[in-house]
Amino acid sequence: MTDTIAAIATAPGRGAVGIVRLSGPQAFAIASRLAGSLPPPRQAALRQLRDAQAEVLDQGLVLCFPGPNSFTGEDVVELQGHGGPVLLAELLRAAVAAGARIAQPGEFSERAYLNGRLDLAQAETIADLIDAASGQAVRAAQKTLEGAFSRRLQALAAQLTDLRVFVEGALDFSDEDIDWLADAGLAERLAAAETLLAETRQQAGQGRRLREGMTVAIVGQPNVGKSTLLNALAGYEAAIVSEQAGTTRDPLREHLLLDGLPLTIVDTAGLRDTEDAIEREGIRRAWQALEKAELALFLVDDREGVTDADRALLARLPAMPRLLLRNKCDLAGQAAALDSGEQGQELRLSAKAGLGLDLLVQALKAQAGLSEVGEGLFLARARHLEALDQAASHLAQARQRLTEGAHAELAAEELRLAQRALGRITGEQSSDALLGEIFRRFCIGK
Structure with a gap:
């Protein structure tokens, strides 16, 4: 890469500290114009x-990281000032005026990948670490970023x-009498x-549950208390509860985090035969x-x-894991x-009385394979699982x-x-289109 990129590397909004990051061949020269002499x-x-215009905007810290021993593999500079959004925007504008261009989403991580500082699985984990919804997800993401998944591959x-x-x-020796393949x-x-x-594959599946949920x-x-159960798990009245049958029509989805496990809970209409056209559509x-x-x-x-009616419904369920809940105990x-x-x-x-909900959460974690998170667990994405399945x-x-x-051929x-399928996970066999799709989902500055 011949150009130098710049971006605000801290989250939008006001804060105690804000960072503008530079990466590229002119990073040190541009930083010198903004901050004067650079430290070792x-x-x-x-x-x-x-x-x-050489007017003082702020007073802050300057750090320099010469390539190739930097995050991106290029010369990198961080300008750490006060975290005002207008102030940081002015500092970024000054960097652009000095010769940088504003980075695209994920471009710092993409350069780290292209320069061999990270493989593709590690680069993706940076976004997962930022978006981690639980302490378990943080630890698993860190293991992946350190290369646990890549070393396994x-x-x-x-x-x-x-x-x-x-x-x-x-x-090469097929014309000989020895059957080498029978060894x-x-x-x-x-x-x-x-x-x-x-x-x-098992560990990656667990990691996907930890990242994306179930x-x-x-x-x-x-x-039977379906909406009451949803409300009990959510901790608020997400669904209307009524003694009148057929209250729930459209499936209601709630995204929850239960003891570190992300879940999408879908409350559905009561399954029965009915003459009501609207309820029938809900079913x-x-x-x-x-x-x-x-x-x-x-x-x-x-x-x-x-009941016999319950058994008939159970027989009609799709082939999938199921857990029978005896509500109103x-x-x-x-x-x-x-x-x-x-x-x-x-x-x-009892969903209404809040009895047994802790047991349900543990059962859900067991179904997701997360009842005990092992030391070797790493985060994984759908594309990783697809590649592992193909392999x-x-x-x-x-x-x-x-x-x-x-x-033998x-x-x-x-x-x-x-x-080759395994190589697609780490980026050894990746198209430009795939790289663009992955890195455009990153935040700017990372």
């Missing part, structure tokens, strides 16, 4: 910060490279790669919402238990408890080809495609 690298010094790539060398080497060591190495990939649909017959939309959910909370009235004279029943795991609670599919195809016998190609 990585040492803060107090300087007067001036505008394009490198280990997988190394195993695939080893397999490719063996299989492609066997092709037991090959099967063991292939199994080890599949095991490590499966573990990575969509949960509350379903059941009318008047149709409830079934649509169920198709998109990742977990169904199926409510029954604990006083009546699981206080009216049934039962204590809140998580236990096993005829529908598998069942939870007795697993190609690896399975390679194993099948090798099992069949005379298909096809097995070698499947191994190459698996390695």
Whole structure:
């Protein structure tokens, strides 16, 4: 990059400190025009910060980070003054007048990636760290930024490279009498790669839950307490509660954070046969919402238990995880408890009385795979999971080809495609369009 970029690196609004960041070949020269003599690298010094007419705007700290040992890999300067929005805008304007241009969203992180300071998975995690909605997400994002995910992918790539060398080497000696592909060591190495990939997919799936959350649909017959449960989880009256059946028509979505787990809770219309055209449309939309959910909370009235009508509805649910909730346990004279029943795991609670909600949150975290966040957990995105799924599919195809016998060429190609899929996560196999889509979602200044 031949141009020098500048941006306000602190959040909009008033604050005690505000930062204008410069990066590029002219960063030091531009900073000298604004602040005078620059301090030694990585040492803060107090300087007067001036505008394009050399009039003093502020007094603040100046820090210099020579490339390539900087965040972007280029010469970087931070001008740290008082955090007034007008003051920072004037300082940025002075930097532009001195030869910089205003950075695009994510351009500092993009330059760090292009200059080899970060791989693509690490660069994406910067935005995840900023947007983290819980302490667990912060810690997982930091592990990813430190390279935990990337090192795992490198280990997988190394195993695939080893397999490719063996299989492609066997092709070179295919005219000999020795069946190189029948070597037991090959099967063991292939199994080890599949095991490590499966573990990575599981951890990435947990990381995606921690980052993006899970969509949960509350379903059941009318008047079993679905809207009351939504309100209890939300902590406010998000849904209208009425004794009259059919009150809920359109699915109501609430985005919640429960003990570090982001959730989208969907309250649906009571599922029943009805002649009311509007209610019937609400029920149709409830079934649509169920198709998109990742977990169904199926409510029954604990006083009546699981009725034949409930069993009929359960049989119609899409193939998905579900948790049966026996609501109104206080009216049934039962204590809140998580236990096993005829529908598998069942939870007795009272949404209105607030009994058993803590048990429900723990059950939701267990369903999301977050009941215990391990040391190796890292944040992941949908595109990462898609690439891991593709790699697993190609690896399975390679194993099948090798099992069949005379298909070593096809097995070698499947191994190459698996390695290529992993490369898309870290940016080794990424298009300019993908990079533009990723970095434009960043905030300006990062």
